[in-house]
Amino acid sequence: MNTENRIAAFAELGDLFRNYNNSENLNNALHQKYLHLLQEAAKQSIHYNGWFTPENITFAIQQWGGLLTKENLSDWLSNYALPHTTPKNIGIVMAGNIPLVGFHDFLSVLISGHNVVIKLSSNDKLLLPVIAHFLTELSSEFSNAIVFEKEQLKNFDAVIATGSNNTARYFEYYFGKFPSIIRKNRNSVAVLTGKETQEELSALAEDIFRYYGLGCRNVAKLFVPKNYNFDSFFKAIFNWQDIINQHKYANNYDYNKAVYLMSEIKLLDNGFLMLKEDTSYSSPIACLFYEFYEDEAQLLAELENSKQVQCIVSKNHIPFGQSQQPQLHDYADGIDSIEFLRNL
Structure with missing residues (x-):
């Protein structure tokens, strides 16, 4: 799958997200199916994590819907020369503090042409698998590119891990010999x-x-x-x-x-x-x-x-009311994950 096809797939995912509360606008049977599955996953997520409310899940999904357009994705990736190399397996240890908090890492790995091996947080374990299944139905090439691990990560070449200052010590110990991005409290x-x-x-x-x-x-x-x-x-x-x-x-x-x-x-x-x-x-x-x-x-x-x-x-930095509306190029901790992935 080339970069244009990956962009098209995530742009279609963006269309699904944008219609999260507007199912009557959908004529596509696949979109209707996954909109229902995503809504059901959201309802179940509320029972697993008392901090996940319908309003906040909807906010997160619609924020991503606004970002995942062909134009936005193309503009974002136009800053990088993505090499046509053998895909690497990238392990991602995801946090679960807010809905879909690990989605940017998931997106970055797949859209750069690599495979993703995911360890979900128990606090946010239902939404992303639905999204992954949607992508695999759009293109069978995603089927071999997305793996969810219930236990510890294995069979990976590099790691992106997010956690607290305490868990970061364990990440550094276990993943220290691999290329990695390890995020701490901020x-x-x-x-x-x-x-x-x-x-x-x-x-x-x-x-x-x-x-x-x-x-x-x-x-x-x-x-x-x-x-x-x-x-x-x-x-x-x-x-x-x-x-x-x-x-x-x-x-x-x-x-x-x-x-x-x-x-x-x-x-x-x-x-x-x-x-x-x-x-x-x-x-x-x-x-x-x-x-x-x-x-x-x-x-x-x-x-x-x-x-x-x-x-x-502040008046001269992120405008008031916009901190929870980052753009695709707003990387956590200021670490460019696409550049990291590009150089593996």
């Missing part, structure tokens, strides 16, 4: 100046609360100027107040608030989100850390070079 931040509009701050709430803050692209910390007044921020995010009705989120809110109060830690609290002054980048669920800064240019330079930061939301 968090995203927002830099505010105090001059943001209510619309911008309201959009920032999407960066904070989407997927309940579980993604590495979720804003987990605010950097604000000295004497920053949080009233406008709290007012702007109030339309997310219903998030406290999600029981897992509410349990985390209650637990973390109790811990902080027993420790007599000062908090800013609006009933569904706590703000705590802290130098760390990784805040617990239902809590957002903040830190004051004096020199914005110096701060941005430090953040841009930090290995703890996934992305920066």
Whole structure:
């Protein structure tokens, strides 16, 4: 299968994704079949992972639907000279914190002409197999290119593994002799100046609360100027107040608030989100850390070079409300996976 055929297959997958909630628009029997299977997998996923809600699964699928067009895929790959070599077997250890979090790795391996050997997370194990079966029905050549392993990975030439800082140590031990991309914990931040509009701050709430803050692209910390007044921020995010009705989120809110109060830690609290002054980048669920800064240019330079930061939301970086809408060329941890795969 050449690159054009692979692009065409993923563009057709994009068409399926774009119609996820519009089955009446589908006249294609294959698409109707897999739309039903994907919807059923989504319903079952909710039972396996309490953080996976219909809204967030739909959001993830439709985000990918917007990206998987022939034009987008062609533009993305036009930056690379993909060699016509014997396909390598690429092992992928996937995370399961948000729906389809490992899809970009899956896409990158297959569209670059390699085979993929997948170890799914138990938290997100139903959606991707349906997608893989759809691709194999589009082209039988995908049948031999996609393998799911229930136990440990085997028969691979290179590895892409995503996990926590702790699991990364095991990845480095087990996969150290293979070409690899090993991702650790990262968090995203927002830099505010105090001059943001209510619309911008309201959009920032999407960066904070989407997927309940579980993604590495979720804003987990605010950097604000000295004497920053949080009233406008709290007012702007109030339309997310219903998030406290999600029981897992509410349990985390209650637990973390109790811990902080027993420790007599000062908090800013609006009933569904706590703000705590802290130098760390990784805040617990239902809590957002903040830190004051004096020199914005110096701060941005430090953040841009930090290995703890996934992305920066600000007026001059990722726009407010866009952190969970990455493009195809927005690689996790800034590591170009297509370039990695191309050079194997």
